[in-house]
Amino acid sequence: MQASASATSSIRRLLRRFRRNRRASAALEFALVAPIFFALLFAIIETALMFFAGQVLETATQDSARMILTGQAQSASYSKQDFADYVCNNTSVSVLFDCKKIYIDVKSYSSFGSVSINSQIDNTGNFINNMTYSPGAAGDIVVVRLFYQWPIFVTGLGYNIANLSGSMRLLVGTAAFKNEPYST
Template identity: 65%
Template sequence: MPPPARFAGNILCRFRRNRRGSAAVEFALVAPLFFGLLFAIIEVAFIFFAGQMLETATQDSARMVLTGQAQNGQIPGCSTPCTQAQFKTDVVCSKISMLFDCANGIYVDVRSYSQFSSVSVTPPIDAGGNFMPAMQYSPGNAGDIVVVRVFYQWPVFVSGLGFNAANLSNGKRLLTATAAFKNEPF
């Protein structure tokens, strides 16, 4: 029987020369970072896609105010003029219902002003990272300046490994879309 020191040296030497399973060990070391990065990229892509859908729906919905259809009740399902709830469900949510939860998550803010210099848009997030939904609905008259903003609190799932796309204190990302325009004469 070889002495214990020599036996330990043989085992270490054989262990260093043996390459079986090295790929599995290397993959086990790299896999968490790789998958974390992959899921973060996928989540950011979904956030950008959802933001673009919200932007498109806001522009399309703002057109209803711009042309006076929301004020004159020319939208199916709306009274004369559309109420805030009707504008949200019949105009905005009808354009984005497959990706967003319209019942609980969509907030629509429509404000009118007499001139561009009087436009005052307040941030919807306070210093503590809380969403403050102080929504109004004032589509204005012909020639008024109107700002339409639509908000959605997007859930964030990948927040580990130093990456967190959330900008709200509840761990969600506030998506915002805005359209500013002057109403046409209607």
């Protein structure tokens, strides 16, 4: 009986000593909180970078659409490839994006009421590549859209902003305008 009581008291003393010792508590708390903290930090950085890339794409769309708006692309007989080269060489797109992976869609309409903009993502999350290049004539309504499939890396802990299959986010820049009355 005596041995059992002394064993119990030594266990109690050991537990009290363990409870009073705070030397490793900060390391233990950090080990518990660090994965969640870093996951949140990386998700914030990735989201900010994605929004920045979306803004760069939108700015590039507006800048390159000005070539069609003023009739410069039509007067110079730009092909789809010529316009793609202009987008990559004369805007800030080449800093963040692989120019070979930018999709360009230029469509012209007779009136703003006839403009139809469809989603480029199908029901299974795949990108629909049905791009055309029709810059229109003077006075036509034109919609210029640039697309880029941005890779998403932080998808854990229930945070997934991908809207394409394969952990990708479709970034879109759009400009809609009426061509100026230029002369060819």
